[in-house]
Amino acid sequence: MEFSLSPDQRMMQESLVGTVAQASPLGRVRAFASDPTDNGEDVWRALAEFGLAGIGVPEDAGGLGLSLLDAALASEALGAAVAPVAFLGAVLAPIALLRGGSAEQRAAWLAKLASGEVQAAVAISETVAGARDGAGVAAGGGRLNGKALFVPGGLAAGLLVVGDVSGGLHLVAGDASGLTRAFMPGLDETRRLAELSFDDVAAEPLGGSPGLLSALRDAAWVLIAADTLGAAQTMLDKAVAYAKERRQFGRTIGSFQAVKHLCAExxxxxxxxxxxxxxxxYAFDAGLTEASLMAAHAKALTSEVGRFVARTATEVHGGMGITDLLGLHFWFKRIGLNRQLLGGPERVREIAARLQGLVAA
Known part of the structure; x- marks a missing residue:
């Protein structure tokens, strides 16, 4: 049995790393972070030409028809480069359409998503992680009312997948009457979060099994964990490279046992x-019964480890680590947002405990 990535998967990820490096070097990330009006359209277009916009869209609709594992590898590459794009919606919206959309809904949106003509965002934070500040969306009579917070990519999305307070999911066109969007300042400067307000907004309900929301949650947790993995690996690599070149007392600091231990840990x-x-x-793609539990463990563990690596890598850099010159803060803050997005580790572990019957639902 093979427990490693296939040659095609490794080739895809390596090719994407090169594409992202060219389309979104650190200077481009800095420009995005310093200008709230910058929507990163050029970066998104380069990734769409690569095929990333349609990574989960079937081939007969113009996409690549790849798996969540492939999407996770892509997410890892984007996190490693702190690319200023909202990738969650590009993966989750096709899952919602394929598992719960009607033939008409799939025909209307899948090809547009695959080409990158339309970007998608998924607003399920309140449904998954719990409402805060009075947020939450109520559905009735084909209309939505309320507010959704912390929506990655919600400012530019032409298609929204919205979760309501009862766990239902709905499609909302980006130009729908009564929909307003506001920028939400956040810790991570490499991605834009939106506050969406719904005032009697027309919406199309998604069908599918009662597990559709759980499937979106699980896929999102895996993608966020992969993004954190990529960002943390870059911080580790930068710390090791810095330790090999920074000299103190006539020696590179990497020769000091304490620094070696930090990098090894x-x-x-x-x-x-x-x-x-x-x-x-893989468990998600294979439909294993433990898929939700594995997604929860992946999200919780990488949240904790990512924070440890971010802090420790910054310490290895010493005073330089907190300066804007090196830009470590972009990776540090990206890991910080990922930790809380769609549930912090405490919330996710509580859900994992419920899945195992260890606590009452």
Missing amino acids: MAAELEPCRSLVWYAA
Whole structure:
């Protein structure tokens, strides 16, 4: 039995790393972070030309027809480069349409999503992680009312998948009457979060099994975990490279035992996350009964390990680590947002405990 990535998967990820490096170098990330009006359209277009917009869309609709594991590998590459794009919606919206959409809904949206003509965003934070500040969306009579917070990519999305307070899912066109969007300042400057307000907004309900929301949640957890994995690996690599070149007392700091231990501990903590993220994605693709549990473990573990690596890698850099010159803060903050997005580790572990029957639902 093969427990590693296929040659095609490795080739795809390596090719994507090169594409992202060219389309979104650190200078482009800085420009995006410093200009709230910058929507990163050029970066998204380059990735759409690569095929990333349609990674989960079937081939007969113009997409690549790949798996969640492939999407997780892509998410890891985007996190490693702190690419200023909202990738969650590009993967989750096709899942919602394929599992719960009607033939008419799939025909209307899948090809547009695959080409990158339309970007998608998924607003399920309140449904998954619990409402805060009075947020939450109520559905009735084909209309939505309320507010959804912390929606990645929600400012530019032409298609919204919205979760209501009862767990139902709905499609909303980006130009729907009564829909208003506002920028939500957040910790991570490499991605835009939106606050969406719904005032009697027309919506199309999604069908599918009662497990559709859980499927979107699980896929999102895996993708967020993969993004954190990529960002943390970059911070580790930067710390090791810096330790090899920074000199103190006539020696490179990497020759000091304390610094060696810091780097070794980061690597030892991070490596198990990789296999866990891969297996969680595989379990989702294979429809295993433990898919939800594995997704929860992947999200919770990478959240904790990512924070440890971010802090420790910054410490290895010393005072330089907190300066804007190196840009470590972009990876640090990206990991910080991922930790809380769609549930912090405490919330996710509580859900995992419920899945195992360890606590009452």
